[in-house]
Amino acid sequence: MALLVSTTINGDKVEYACQPDESLLDVLRNRLGLTGAKEGCGTGDCGACSVMLDGRLTCSCLVLGAEMDGKSLQTIEGMADGAVLHPLQKNFIDHAALQCGICTPGFLMAAQALLRKNPDPSEEEIRFGLAGNLCRCTGYDKIVRAVQATATELKLAKRSA
Amino acid sequence: MPLDTSLVRKEFKVIGQRVTRPDGIDKVTGRAKYGADAFAPGQLIALVLRSPHAHARIKKIDTSKAEKLAGVKAVITAADLPDHTGGDRGMRDILENCMARKKVLYDGHAVAAVAAVDERTAKEALKLIRVDYEILPHVTEVDEALKPGAPLLHDDIFTDGIEPKPTKSSNFIKQAEYGHGDIEAGFAEADFIIEKSYKTEQTHQGYIEPHSCLANVSPDGTAELWVCTQGHFVYRNQCATLLGMEANKLRVTASEIGGGFGGKTHLWAEPLALALSRKANRPVKLTMSREEVFRCTGPTSSSSIDIKIGARNDGTITAAFAELRYQNGAFPFTWAEFGAMTAWACYDFKNVKSVSKDVVLNRPKCAAYRAPSAPIAAFAVESTMDMVAYKIGMDPIELRIKNAAKQGSKSSYGPVYGPIGIGPTLEAAKNHPHWKAPLGKNMGRGMACGFWFNFGGQTCVDVNVTPDGNVTVAVGTIDVGGSRASLAMAVAEELGVKYDNVRVIVADTSSLGHNDMTDGSRGTFSSSMAAIDASRKAVTNLRERAAKTWEIPVEDVEWADGEATPKGDKYGNLKTLTLKDLAAGAGHTGGPIAGHSEIVADGAGVSFGTHICDVEVDMETGRSLIKRYTVIQDAGKAMHPSYVEGQYQGGAAQGIGWALNEEYVYGKNGRLQNAGFLDYRIPVCSDLPMIDTLILEIPNPHHPYGVRGVGETPIVPPLGAIGNAISHATGVRQTHVPMSPPRVLKSLKGK
Numbered sequence: 001m002a003l004l005v006s007t008t009i010n011g012d013k014v015e016y017a018c019q020p021d022e023s024l025l026d027v028l029r030n031r032l033g034l035t036g037a038k039e040g041c042g043t044g045d046c047g048a049c050s051v052m053l054d055g056r057l058t059c060s061c062l063v064l065g066a067e068m069d070g071k072s073l074q075t076i077e078g079m080a081d082g083a084v085l086h087p088l089q090k091n092f093i094d095h096a097a098l099q100c101g102i103c104t105p106g107f108l109m110a111a112q113a114l115l116r117k118n119p120d121p122s123e124e125e126i127r128f129g130l131a132g133n134l135c136r137c138t139g140y141d142k143i144v145r146a147v148q149a150t151a152t153e154l155k156l157a158k159r160s161a
Numbered sequence: 162m163p164l165d166t167s168l169v170r171k172e173f174k175v176i177g178q179r180v181t182r183p184d185g186i187d188k189v190t191g192r193a194k195y196g197a198d199a200f201a202p203g204q205l206i207a208l209v210l211r212s213p214h215a216h217a218r219i220k221k222i223d224t225s226k227a228e229k230l231a232g233v234k235a236v237i238t239a240a241d242l243p244d245h246t247g248g249d250r251g252m253r254d255i256l257e258n259c260m261a262r263k264k265v266l267y268d269g270h271a272v273a274a275v276a277a278v279d280e281r282t283a284k285e286a287l288k289l290i291r292v293d294y295e296i297l298p299h300v301t302e303v304d305e306a307l308k309p310g311a312p313l314l315h316d317d318i319f320t321d322g323i324e325p326k327p328t329k330s331s332n333f334i335k336q337a338e339y340g341h342g343d344i345e346a347g348f349a350e351a352d353f354i355i356e357k358s359y360k361t362e363q364t365h366q367g368y369i370e371p372h373s374c375l376a377n378v379s380p381d382g383t384a385e386l387w388v389c390t391q392g393h394f395v396y397r398n399q400c401a402t403l404l405g406m407e408a409n410k411l412r413v414t415a416s417e418i419g420g421g422f423g424g425k426t427h428l429w430a431e432p433l434a435l436a437l438s439r440k441a442n443r444p445v446k447l448t449m450s451r452e453e454v455f456r457c458t459g460p461t462s463s464s465s466i467d468i469k470i471g472a473r474n475d476g477t478i479t480a481a482f483a484e485l486r487y488q489n490g491a492f493p494f495t496w497a498e499f500g501a502m503t504a505w506a507c508y509d510f511k512n513v514k515s516v517s518k519d520v521v522l523n524r525p526k527c528a529a530y531r532a533p534s535a536p537i538a539a540f541a542v543e544s545t546m547d548m549v550a551y552k553i554g555m556d557p558i559e560l561r562i563k564n565a566a567k568q569g570s571k572s573s574y575g576p577v578y579g580p581i582g583i584g585p586t587l588e589a590a591k592n593h594p595h596w597k598a599p600l601g602k603n604m605g606r607g608m609a610c611g612f613w614f615n616f617g618g619q620t621c622v623d624v625n626v627t628p629d630g631n632v633t634v635a636v637g638t639i640d641v642g643g644s645r646a647s648l649a650m651a652v653a654e655e656l657g658v659k660y661d662n663v664r665v666i667v668a669d670t671s672s673l674g675h676n677d678m679t680d681g682s683r684g685t686f687s688s689s690m691a692a693i694d695a696s697r698k699a700v701t702n703l704r705e706r707a708a709k710t711w712e713i714p715v716e717d718v719e720w721a722d723g724e725a726t727p728k729g730d731k732y733g734n735l736k737t738l739t740l741k742d743l744a745a746g747a748g749h750t751g752g753p754i755a756g757h758s759e760i761v762a763d764g765a766g767v768s769f770g771t772h773i774c775d776v777e778v779d780m781e782t783g784r785s786l787i788k789r790y791t792v793i794q795d796a797g798k799a800m801h802p803s804y805v806e807g808q809y810q811g812g813a814a815q816g817i818g819w820a821l822n823e824e825y826v827y828g829k830n831g832r833l834q835n836a837g838f839l840d841y842r843i844p845v846c847s848d849l850p851m852i853d854t855l856i857l858e859i860p861n862p863h864h865p866y867g868v869r870g871v872g873e874t875p876i877v878p879p880l881g882a883i884g885n886a887i888s889h890a891t892g893v894r895q896t897h898v899p900m901s902p903p904r905v906l907k908s909l910k911g912k
Binding site for chain 2: 019021029030033034035036037038039040041042043045046048075076077079080085089090092093094095096098099100101102103104105108123124126127128130131132133134135136137138139140141142143144
């Protein structure tokens, strides 16, 4: 029998009904039309379905939709501030850090989580911070550079603020 | 008529810049729609029942219980897909691969499919289908499948290319030979001969997006298919054939594609979605799981290769021979033959020969994977070339420079080369700081070369000027890695307008003529050729409109920087007409302004690259870590350098994964043991260093800007380069890919 869930997604109150065995990813994609999170594996190996769950980076394929009652979620759809892109989003475009783009929402979520925890990461820290996400197109070089550029920008912005 | 390349441009205003890609914002905000991101009102969910056996005869399929389950709207088996292929072996194999007919030929082969109101109901229904199998002996190793008495997959394969043609069927599909000269005489002239045998294991393209499609067949016989594919026109043509439809009745719209690398050039389950939709009279969405992607979509071949090189002590190669045995999976193709053609393509040898043996066995049908077959052959060839260099104490780059093919060389696969980049990439490698940098403890350095043919093919582009003076471009090649940006640049360059004023879309199959797939590194090459052609026709059109407006001869109208100007002083008082002016007045000068191009994009320039890598090996565990990597490749002309670099880096990374980790592991029961990203481990960010790139530009004389395809060649050298690096780090020649920790450790113990 379906369960009724009341949660917050990208700052909006959302209510939905879902089956007890339905993953959060399936709820987001199939019930709420939030298809920015992608299913690359369904087993938590590729990170393409990454979202922020109460501020923690989470594979939405590994948690249940029914568990979201009273929680707060951020998905890729909530990353930009209206028409203004998050600096990570802008740098991914400027540094050609995406080719096919299927892994990009997950990488942006993971990179955002990394920079929140560690605003000044070394290259190695970036590489390990993003090691839960698979990209098959880029060889990661330009992704790492886009994250490095964002960290530098955010540091400069903080200093001048 | 071939496109006029006499106007090969040297100076560019737009080409060569690093512009922002048009699909960037959609892809960083989650708006871009991929295969699984489409939904139709009333859609059903399809799931496929797959064989757990590597080889079995289907005695009976009973779907009656599944059909009776509430919420199930259609169940299909091969009986719902009658053979419309009219004796075309290739199409029949596609049909049989999509749905087994009399036998299942590999673990994962489809036997039935259901469409139900939701996924849970579809899953329940699969459990209710009963299949009675008669299990047959199976074979999953290439050399085993070639042996007499091996389990036989097809009773109608009689080896091609052998005289006299066998009368007994076998798994040996075809033998082919390439080369020239007299290798026996060449070996007799050698100071020494090196012979070595190699093995490579099977790898998957590993695109992150599983196959997905949404099929909607109407009772009037028309149909729509939304699908992630590298070639929606080819999917249209093949699906129409398999379903007995006329091609114009099926409109295929390509989604954004989440990676393909060759794997999305073949049909896998799309005909099943269409057949289910036709039977259920509802839209049907079919999305594969990751496990299905590994088990039943096409990986590349595993192989077994013998190499023999004869050389003089001064580094002259007197003869070279390769025998390449590749498995094609369960259905016949010519993947080994591609290996035989590419094996020696970097070199100019007097006596050279390669023999290919293509084999079927009980694994999924092999598909194209980025320069298909070439990395496998290059691993064997480049490893043996390295052994030659080290035997005579010659720098391995010098050995290759001495023997490299050049303009005018007869290639080992037949054609005579035009201007090519192998020599320049080798010179650049020799002079690269990477080649001279010091190495640390337990480190080795390797280099290798690679070649790919590249392809042109049928291409069609429309350029339309909007009434407000902007430009839309409809192309038919799928954008796998930023080609819409490059094509907009080409149109902007030709029309003399800003990049931002040009918008490129990938049109559906009812809006444009047939286009071949985005394969063979042809997307940017062929569609830019057609886009340039269409733009030049639009310019002619624009000049005619200006001539009409001014009432002067068209020959007296010049087009530059997005505007028409009259030639000479005699028209001194005429004001220039911009694209915007002409677009606004189009209704009075002959109607909409456009340019169209339909071409066969002949003249794809061959592509060469040279890679250098440093590897550190942990001698206790056998684990290898890439410490530094450099890709040098000829792009002809890099239209958008960032995306050319991206191809170099991405290809190298895939090659690194193949060289070090990735492999299909089959159990004795013929089942795939590692059908997931946890156990089939592709490189993650922390496995790799930055990948340095150097783009060389040796113009392709057949393209108006000199462009060569760049996408595939970068995966060709890594296996050899890494094999050579590990061999030097460990002192043991590596002959089996992937060089995973257990395999390297084992080689160290045998030292």
